[in-house]
Amino acid sequence: MTLEVYRGDLLSRSREWTGLHDDELRRRAVRAAAEKDAPQLVSLTVAYLAHGGGSGVLTSPRTVEAYALGVRQYTEYAADQAVGVLRPGRHDAQGYVNAMLAAGRQPAGVGLKVAAASCLYRALRWAGACEADPFKDVRVPRDPTSGIVKRPPYSEDELADVIDCADVQARFLLFLTAHAGLRISEALALDWADLDEVARRINVRSGKGRKGRIVAMSSSLGRACRQYRALYAPGGPEHMDGKRTTPAERVFRYASVMTARYHIEKAFRKAGATFRGFHPGRKYAGTRLLRQIKDFGRVAAHLGHASVDTTRKGYAQLAADDLKDDLTGW
Structure with missing residues (x-):
């Protein structure tokens, strides 16, 4: 076929x-x-x-x-x-x-x-x-069966091991999916002007359904962004190394999802982990953020979901014993 x-x-x-x-x-x-x-x-x-x-x-x-x-x-x-x-x-x-x-x-x-x-x-x-x-x-x-049960997020240990083994570009892409919760298409469409490490904000212009949104950076993502910009932004030592196939204003040199997948898979293999696609990174972002703030609406906004139900069914999961502290003393 x-x-x-x-x-x-x-x-x-x-x-x-x-x-x-x-x-x-x-x-x-x-x-x-x-x-x-x-x-x-x-x-x-x-x-x-x-x-x-x-x-x-x-x-x-x-x-x-x-x-x-x-x-x-x-x-x-x-x-x-x-x-x-x-x-x-x-x-x-x-x-x-x-x-x-x-x-x-x-x-x-x-x-x-x-x-x-x-x-x-x-x-x-x-x-x-x-x-x-x-x-x-x-x-x-x-x-x-909910999507997050069938296709669970990456674990904390998995991501930590892979990030340790990834090069600067792959590490930055992993943080964009697993901390900022960006879809891979959104990450690859970023221009340099969309990144603001000082304010720790990302301007996503090409979201699903052509919907734009502003996404907050984590501290780790902000550091990875500064490191990546120092090397690959216009004027950086790696900017024009003969391997770039994307326009100069684009953040990533990866021209396609398949190319990005190839480079990320190398980092996963090196870490001894199984690459299950980019979406488990988004699910990691949703699940970790939900357990921290316990607000499906804010998590849905972070992930760019039009419906909270999408977040609830497939992208974010509370721990089974999440209410134990609230029930103490009953």
């Missing part, structure tokens, strides 16, 4: 479809669906996201990639199971969901695949190719 790589901006990618006459748009969409042509169906879905999606041309590249993968997987399933894309049977959509669950996929992951397949059908309706909406009434069971 080949992942559709994000190339260029959404507007330019969508012109393959939006430049067509309505009749030709419909004809090409019908043919792509009838032939189960995955690349063309992905292309059509991307065009719809640019013109009919909630975020339009500002849809994030990661969302585009996730939907591209989901459309490809649904198309492959439809081909293997002889499902008519334009005229699916009454039970075909739920059958797709049940097949993923039976194969061991977690409900949350199945929900993402359903979202991608639903977007494909919105794109087909947008193109006038069909009126089908097979995923409208499908049911994906809820997982009763």
Whole structure:
């Protein structure tokens, strides 16, 4: 299976479809669906996201990639199971969901695949190719186990060991995720002007849903930031060492999440720890801060969550005996 790589901006990618006459748009969409042509169906879905999606041309590249993968997987399933894309049977959509669950996929992951397949059908309706909406009434069971239990945060000892083994750049990135609680995409998008070590503030301009926020630095993060700036900021000894692939105003030289992951994984291996992604660092920040201030609302603001429920279910956890001091003397 080949992942559709994000190339260029959404507007330019969508012109393959939006430049067509309505009749030709419909004809090409019908043919792509009838032939189960995955690349063309992905292309059509991307065009719809640019013109009919909630975020339009500002849809994030990661969302585009996730939907591209989901459309490809649904198309492959439809081909293997002889499902008519334009005229699916009454039970075909739920059958797709049940097949993923039976194969061991977690409900949350199945929900993402359903979202991608639903977007494909919105794109087909947008193109006038069909009126089908097979995923409208499908049911994906809820997982009763919270996200923080299934995918727990890094422990204090894990992070301490890795930070001791990390180079200056990897250490700074770890502090940004595990203390400031930044998403990896937010950290890699930082410019030098976004960092204020004196006031210990970070200006996150590219948060999820394009929401900006101001994030406080911990004392350790402030020190790591000063050390990193001394080496890698414009004019620093490591700024133009021939390895930079990002613009000079960008804080990190990592041009992609995959490159950042490669360097962080080296530090984890050196420390004898298992790298489980960047999100367990955010969960560490949420859990540690919640146990300190016991306020889900403030923790949600720190992590950039629109809903406190997101923080409560997947990012922050109080100790089981958190109330013992409050109950003393009852």
